[in-house]
Amino acid sequence: MAHNQSRDIAVIGGGIGGLTAALAFARSGANVTVYEQAPALTEVGAGLQITPNGARALDALGLAQALAASGVTAEAVVPMDAMSSKEITRFDLTTQSPHYRFYHRAALIDILARGCDGAGVTVKLGAQVTALYPDGSFETNGETVRPALTVGADGIHSVVRRAINKPSDPFFTGQVAWRATIKSDRTDPVARIWMAPGRHMVTYPLLGGRLNIVAVQERSQWAKEGWHHADDPGNLRMAFADCGWDAKSILSKVDDARLWGLFRHPVAANWHSGAIAILGDAAHPTLPFLAQGANLAIEDAYTLARCCDEDAAIEAGLRSYQAKRRARVVRAIEAANKNARKYHLGGVQRMVAHAGLRTLGKMAPAAFLNRMSWLYDHDVTA
């Protein structure tokens, strides 16, 4: 331990993964600089679920109090029949420790940024990395930086991933998604999954009386990746027009909707090379059907800093990092891929699946959490 002491670490990207990595390295004594291309550390106006596995790592980095004050503690996951507006069952989350919570994305970034500031991390804004060399040095704003380790936390279009991996093509999954938030008095602290043939929507409350909405529809074609394309809210309402009153009433309040195509990316073969590592979406973007992209990025960040701290040779630490993380990440991504199919069933399959969920909820209410134990009970800090 303590090999990170006074190491110079550069983190490319100031999103959830990058800021968590910066904080984790700084807590173990490293000199950390974050290079973020945007002029400010901000996030889109949407929500995010932090599950106990992610919260455990954030708590261990000293953020427990701030997290408790800034999120809504989830009481249950509630699968709904979107056509009849009926609750199918309810899976209790109140026994989860640490808590499962809902956050504004900007609030989470703010907590991480304040944590980094307190731990002495330097954040350089407007600092796009334009070239990366095999020894880990890189160019930004006309400056050449030569750290002991370069961490690529630069998201789904990562330049760092491309520098250490063969190019790989994402493919369209046949699904598009809208995200929106609305003002709402539906503030009970549960995540509802509204299921309909070929579509579903997930809603949960955020602090400040807003409801976060992610709605997914199967579609045969899509061109652009990226989740900032504005869309007419009427298209979202149209996609769910034959659903029951409750789902339609939620969507009737949407006045700003963003639409994007859902793509699948292969998990990167190499998460490190020399003194370069990647994490989060840069290494393994995932579909949003298990709410794990940010949680996995947080787990990666914590594990990366710890593995490097445990080894005098950075490359040995990086090997240990990838060995510890890859199989778990692949399992989570596969589980997310399967969820979409389960939510979108039609006809007899749908009736059978809903009846199965109802029975499970009545006969074995703990079964949901038992099934998720591999995910939520995992402890990267152990």
Ligand SMILES: Cc1cc2nc3c(=O)[nH]c(=O)nc-3n(C[C@H](O)[C@H](O)[C@H](O)COP(=O)(O)OP(=O)(O)OC[C@H]3O[C@@H](n4cnc5c(N)ncnc54)[C@H](O)[C@@H]3O)c2cc1C
């Ligand atoms: C609708 C939706 C809902 C989701 N809900 C959840 C959820 O409930 N729970 C969950 O765990 N996950 C969720 N996710 C996934 C989660 O948002 C992502 O997996 C997570 O934000 C990835 O974090 P990251 O730090 O790896 O990348 P990003 O957040 O993409 O951060 C990358 C950063 O790098 C910067 N950057 C990029 N290139 C450069 C460069 N060349 N130089 C400098 N800076 C650069 C970018 O500006 C950005 O700030 C959801 C995703 C979507 C789309």
